[in-house]
Amino acid sequence: MTHKMIQIVAISSAVTLSCVSGFAQEPLVGSTRSATIAESERAKARSLSPVGPSHGEQEFDRFEKRIINPVVNPNGLIPKLGGLPTGGGFSLGPGYVRRDLLWDHLVSDSYIVGSTKKWYRAESSLDLINLLDDHLEFHADGAYENAASMPYYGVGSNSIKENRSDFRREFTTAHFGGQCHFVDRKLAAGYAVGGLLVNVGPGDLSDWPSADKLFNEANTPGLQRQSNFITGTASVTADFTTPSFSSPKGLILEASDTQFWDRSGNHSDFHRLQTQATYYVPFLNGMRTLAFRARNETTFPTSGQQVPFYLQPTIGGPNDLRGYERYRYYGNGSSVLNGEYRWSVAGSLELAIFGDGGNVYSRPGLVGLRELRGDGGFGVRIKSKQQEVVRVDLGVSPEGVKVWFVFNNAFGRLFRSF
Template identity: 30%
Template sequence: MLRIPLLAALLLLIGPVSLEGQGIPLGQRGFYLRIGGLPSESGLALGLGFRKTGLADNLVDLQAELIGSTKLYEQAEIQLQLPRLYSERLFVHLAVRYRNFPEENFWGLGPDTQPRRETNFRLEDVDYQATLGFRPWRTLQLGVLGGFRQSNSGPGQDGCCPSTEEVFKATEVPALDEQPHHAYGGAFTQFDTRDSTSNPRSGFYSRFRWTTYHDLNLSRFSFHQYDVQLEQFIPIREKRGTFALRGMTSLTDVTHGQQIPFFLQATAGGSRDLRGFRQSRFRDRNNLIFNLEFRWALNGFLDSILFADAGKVFSHPGDFRFNQLEGSVGLGSRLKLEERVFLGFDVGWGREGFRFRVQGGHTF
């Protein structure tokens, strides 16, 4: 198994205690409780984080987290950020992340997989990433990134269904019995006019990212990936109500003779896109997702939402069409503290039944 000494680094850090939900800083420094942060079917996920800002003459911010779940999922991450270089026009982000997910679901590749073919596999990886960005205006970011990812997939640990290699052949599932390691690089642009990142009521958000992955050890799993995400928030009744819309897609391109490892392919299903389906219920080279929410602030501590989701996965970019979409609808609630959402509850319905989910923060 892959291991990195993040716990030892965490124990060297000291500071006061604060409480935080997913992505919600309730204090500028110190220890905090992390709620969620793992896949939605990993069980109850809790962790400990540490943040210290303003190091090195107010240039460096440091953050570290350890998260575990009742299904023995593990994640550890250290981030070193320099967000205030050159009058806050330049920023640098360095990160190391370790993941061990022992019960990831897999039903096969493509949009027509059957629920009865459910299997599971273990995904373990270490990701090293560096980002350099430029902020010409407060709302715009441009940047480049690069990194190295060491991946390991193996037999699943969930006894409720077979392990993936017991049902599927290696000829059906790329990299089922192989462990490619990737160097990657890319570029991104982000435009953000939202009034809040935790609980937006108005504004627009867009992000475009291109990434190229180079297979270092097997020379058979190199590919390009293009990610687009668009969000619009329309307020009503003095921002007490909000219509939230999102569209996103992940498209890939491979040269002749290359493939995309199944565990790096696009997915649909789960708490972050199609909420009426199981986590990663559909998996293929590309996906297309749409979400619509109506959010209403009941009081200063609680929001209610109604939502509708649509999306699909597909093999070829030429199949990028707005038909044959899977759909789900549902309702939920969001708990807030100081107008920052830290916990959410959703009930979604799709053609395969109802799903109840607990998550840290908004879906988007």
């Protein structure tokens, strides 16, 4: 290679290295723009604050904390409202609740209430809660209840209003049981043992005939011969709901089976199976809700035994058929279907349109829609996010118009009536 050619190659290499070095030092325009955009987004994210609840929801939360929660979850010496079975009238009395015992694991609740209808109830209970990381709880209670004028129209779906009568029902009870919770309290199962002492006598209403004047032991088992029982109740609940603005969203399934062992020799051994399904469908941001409930109670007498009328399932009143009198129908089994369309006027005020249907039957094989009784109506509720505190329902049926003013949920959980 000549000297001149070597010079040309050297000069070309120097120029190439200079160009490459220049490109390396000056970034591409597209790369610079992407980096700028990414940095801008990171700065914007750092400056953002979490989205808070709306003004209306904040006001609702304050109202719930200051007004509703002290009523629903009181602590200390309180005036007790309610506590009597439906039909007892407006009841009032002293109560004492403690929720902060044993490092918040023990709840003590005692009260005595009475009404102008001369109905009375006294109860004391202890609950051990949140044990084993909220998987176990125990409950014990004792109560005396005197319902001076229980309505009674006779047994069966064909009972007539002209046979309206009343009777006195006294229950003295004691129970002890436990319950286990699983899957973040979505599933629960429990068992309780107890005792039930019964006294039935003439009713207290002067303008109604006493039940023993219209009925007898043959058509009303237990009217003349009352029994005392040992009871055992197994229960299971599956709660698949999630919180929503006004009502929960989803499905709740419940079942309980109570065995009654007659200790008085009156041939009244039986067990009672209760099942209930409740389904909530909120929409429009939770401001509207479709709510449905199906409930069934069936008794199964042991061979040669019978179910006393005062422990038979009933329908009628503010908790099932709202267009009919309380305890309008008695039977060895009952079925109820309810539907509601609810809308929130404000955070704590809800309106509802409802329809109810139900019947009673004499044996399990007759469960269904035979001789169905139905009604419809309108309701107003004052409530928290998950619980109705005061409910006013107006129901219309072929037997008239009924107005109910009560302190419980329209579709409450299964409960023990003894």
